[in-house]
Amino acid sequence: MIRILVVDDHAVVRSGLNLLLHGKHSMEVVGEAADGDEAIRLAAELTPDVVLMDLSMPHGKDGLSATAELKKAQPDTAVLILTMHDDEEYLFRAIQCGASGYILKSAPHEELLTAIQYVSAGNAYLYPSATKRLMGEYLERLKHGENAGIYDALTEREKEILSLIAKGYSNKEISELLIISIKTVESHKSNVMEKLGLKTRPELVKYAVKKGLLNFE
Structure with missing residues (x-):
């Protein structure tokens, strides 16, 4: 079973995810948290395989801060960001904080299930357009980094x-x-x-x- 902790400040969203995930593809929702602080506490208690983390939570720690702290304490726990923010800045910061994946709330249900399976197996998952953005940014930085070294020559x-x-x-x-x-x-x-x-x-x-x-x- 893939043991999942759902983190979102909206109770309706948590309930919907619970119904969607529970029992699908050997998945089990073992807990729910409404903010980053509660997520960190429950993750320590429940030791889930995957934490499904929202980014924008007005009370307590936000998703990025919670991800960074959680990964520091439990590096083997995969964090999959599930958010409405289709923004490359959030994407890059999430990866820097240690997230294993990033997927939009607008994604089809099957894509979410696939993403959870990917990160639980130790792989990384990004929705298609995010992968393209990340690769483009990486290649751009690589190019500038190489040019920076050549400039000194x-x-x-x-x-x-x-x-x-x-x-x-x-x-x-x-x-x-x-x-x-x-x-x-x-x-x-x-x-x-x-x-x-x-x-x-x-x-x-x-x-x-x-x-x-x-x-x-």
Whole structure:
């Protein structure tokens, strides 16, 4: 049996989940909690396999705080966030707090049952669009992280030219400002673009903004 603790501040929601889950696919609701504090206490007493956690609970600890505290005390207990918030900020914070899954209250019943089975088996579960968002964010951060390390490998002259290009200076203006040939400027620019994995000037400007290189003082 998959032993489940249901946490939601609305009694009607808890009752509905109890009716939906009890006895389905070897699932058993062993307890209900109306806030984060009660969830932590009951989880310690009942040692459920899965805690079905709402995020927004006005009284006591919210779902994120409760998840973090619960996972610290009981790392083997899976927490599945069940919420109405289709928001990537909540999603990322839930994962950071140790949640094993994140699913919307608007999801079909069968999807919820599947999610509970996934997290109880030690796997992670995210609803489809959340997976896409998370992967996109991960790849974006990975790209910037790699670029950040490569930036330190640029020569001082390359960094200087990168900053000037991003500020809108033409190759001719840069050559006059640095007292070097236009050909040399173009060579440095080509090296910078290649090292950073950038293909266009707008990409270069965007990168410079994120690196804080547009100080015009």
